Amino acid sequence: MTLLHKAFRLNLLHLGKQKRASLAALASLATREANRWATVLHEQKPRTRTAFHHLAYQGLRDAGLPAQLACDVVSQVWENRKTRTRVYRGIPLRFNFPRSAGHAQTHHARPVLTIATGVKGRLALPLAQDGAYDRYTDALGAGFVPKQVRLCATRKGLRLWLLAESEVAEPAVDGTLPVVGVDLGVRTLAAISVVRGDRVLEQHYFGRDLYPAQRDAGLRRSMLQEARDTGTMPDRARRGLRRLRGWEDRFTTTRCWQVAHQVVSLAEKHGASIAVEDLKDLRDAPGHRKSRRKTARLPYSKFRSSLESLALERGVPLVAVPPAYTSRRCSRCGEMGQRKVAAFHCPGCGYLGNADRNASVNIARIVVGAGKHGPQQLVSPQDSHEGGRVNGPVGNGDGSGGVGWQPYSSPEFKPPVSTGSR
């Protein structure tokens, strides 16, 4: 059994002046205290979370925070000690079920959320009964248990998140059924091969727009940074940088989830399991060139966690496989091949194809277990995501031309066969 976490963003009905004022005061108090203790954490460097808790807790209580919130401020400052700057613009207020948060109803049977703000008993926040609320109650009906409320005070008002979790069984991976091999590529977020036995059923490239979007954002960022440091309107450049960062975050998050949906739907269509590279192994592999490039650029860990939780939610088995040699071996004959930018070439059998696609077949076949390195010919339909046929060498992935290989032909090389299904 594994825990599946889910976050729901719910909408609040209009709050009265007093409630708004007391929540705003609490939020700014928590933020001020978080900044104060983040500085202390930085200077005194307590070695464990417990040591930091002993250091900060009484001070937080004396500042007027209720017990549970004080604990959560300690947690948040501790959790962010490495990733965030020491200045918080605002931290979310956390309330935990059932100790400091709960669901209740008004006497007109309207849903409210109650939170313990430490002032006068519990504060009741009326929930809007909209689509978001329906999705939330559906999830509760399906076995999710609410765990935490997060309230963020933003310039546009209060934002409310509810974190819930559910215990689900992890389905077992079956190598006799089809397997969706996912390679986390350099130019393509995910190169996909659906493999059954020794046949490749389908191949796709998902998330090709991420790399160019990230490159463009990088260019724009460096322009804005220069304008901030040397230009005549540094504040305007600073605002632009902030907007750009927000845009980038939202774009990558959205695309990661969309691609995860595409992969899981593909697996459902074939009744398949998903095999994906183990990123931990990637990072640890010494001198693995692919590893550094991979973990540095595209949002792999974000994509991996989206894929994992979505597969779990929909009951699709997922397994992480060691990525050793998956990008270097030929998926047709198992020989070690050569890689040149985006293309893979096998001197053994003459196979020439996209390197990420080759790797995705290898990843799938670790699970299929159909003669990992034995000599066998795969019949590959080579359909692209858009439905067009993909032949021979594949270029940079964005249509910007070849990679220096000449189209290869040898007696053993079979031209790609179109399935004609698209």
Ligand SMILES: [Zn+2]
């Ligand atoms: Zn080969």
